[in-house]
Amino acid sequence: MLVQIKSHAQRLGVFQEFQGGHLKIGIDLGGTKIEGVVLDERLRVTARLRIPTEAQQGPEHIISRIAGLVHELKKSNGIEHAAIGVGTPGALAKKTGLLKNSNTVCLNGYPLKDALEVALKQPIRVENDANCFALAESILGAGRGYECVFGVIMGTGCGGGIVLNQKIRSGPQSLAGEWGHMTLDPNGPLCYCGARGCVETFISGSGIEKMHLAQTGVCVSSEKILNSDAPEFSTTQQGFYQRFGSAVANLIAVLDPDIIVLGGGLSNLPGLYDRGVAEVRSRIFGGEMTTPIVQHELGDSAGVIGAALLAP
Numbered sequence: 001m002l003v004q005i006k007s008h009a010q011r012l013g014v015f016q017e018f019q020g021g022h023l024k025i026g027i028d029l030g031g032t033k034i035e036g037v038v039l040d041e042r043l044r045v046t047a048r049l050r051i052p053t054e055a056q057q058g059p060e061h062i063i064s065r066i067a068g069l070v071h072e073l074k075k076s077n078g079i080e081h082a083a084i085g086v087g088t089p090g091a092l093a094k095k096t097g098l099l100k101n102s103n104t105v106c107l108n109g110y111p112l113k114d115a116l117e118v119a120l121k122q123p124i125r126v127e128n129d130a131n132c133f134a135l136a137e138s139i140l141g142a143g144r145g146y147e148c149v150f151g152v153i154m155g156t157g158c159g160g161g162i163v164l165n166q167k168i169r170s171g172p173q174s175l176a177g178e179w180g181h182m183t184l185d186p187n188g189p190l191c192y193c194g195a196r197g198c199v200e201t202f203i204s205g206s207g208i209e210k211m212h213l214a215q216t217g218v219c220v221s222s223e224k225i226l227n228s229d230a231p232e233f234s235t236t237q238q239g240f241y242q243r244f245g246s247a248v249a250n251l252i253a254v255l256d257p258d259i260i261v262l263g264g265g266l267s268n269l270p271g272l273y274d275r276g277v278a279e280v281r282s283r284i285f286g287g288e289m290t291t292p293i294v295q296h297e298l299g300d301s302a303g304v305i306g307a308a309l310l311a312p
């Protein structure tokens with residue numbers, strides 16, 4: 001089998017030398033698109049495909065979309081065998097193996113992993129997408145060389161993942177790193193999870209817009225609110241950075257990671273790395289803070305690369 005992989009790869013010019021590794025396929029299952037990549041044994045992306053999820057057509061359809069994408073990646077790259085990892089919002093419940101907490105709601109309560117293994121006729125690994133982001137950044141990105149990496153996704157929602165010695169820390173409820181649902185304000189806005197004042201209700205695009213609307217009665221995009229110098233946005237900006245400071249100081253108090261890597265759309269905000277970090281520093285227990293808080297290095301690809309890295 002190894003010889004077959006080697007000859008296919010050589011024919012394709014995928015890599016020059018074979019070191020006993022395996023090709024890996026990573027799948028990032030999003031609500032609107034499914035992305036797939038192939039990693040060679042040196043962990044370089046050698047192929048990439050992206051298709052619409054068509055989630056409205058239900059779980060079985062999504063499974064067949066993923067199976068089709070894997071088939072296409074294999075066929076067009078001459079691959080017979082590859083280890084497969086899948087990143088998805090939510091997590092597999094440890095007892096039942098059913099998916100929970102996904103924003104692709106039709107998949108909640110669905111045996112995603114088992115169904116994919118049947119469709120793909122091989123064992124696969126499934127992980128939370130923020131965990132995949134943290135794994136990729138810890139092995140190939142901004143968290144390289146650090147023992148404990150906390151990866152943060154701040155975009156439409158707010159997720160996170162913990163990687164210890166290049167292994168995802170998941171926990172008995174598969175909840176490790178879910179800092180988006182730590183309570184910042186018990187009287188705060190209602191979160192979709194049912195609680196009030198979760199980090200995500202403040203540290204996310206929609207959270208910022210709602211904060212601004214509540215304070216001013218005006219509906220403005222989060223991008224404009226956070227990037228404008230106009231005085232009418234200064235209160236909302238200050239509130240955002242203060243909430244970021246509290247949320248990150250809380251997680252440092254529990255985990256004290258060696259580095260925090262920020263990803264997602266909001267991570268492009270320059271203010272996070274000076275103003276935001278200053279707000280964290282001012283709230284650290286004991287006042288000493290050396291934790292680097294840095295932007296991701298792998299861009300939007302981190303999640304799908306991390307999914308591929310799930311494969312042993």
Ligand SMILES: [Zn+2]
Pocket residue numbers: 180181191192193194195198200
């Ligand atoms: Zn919540």
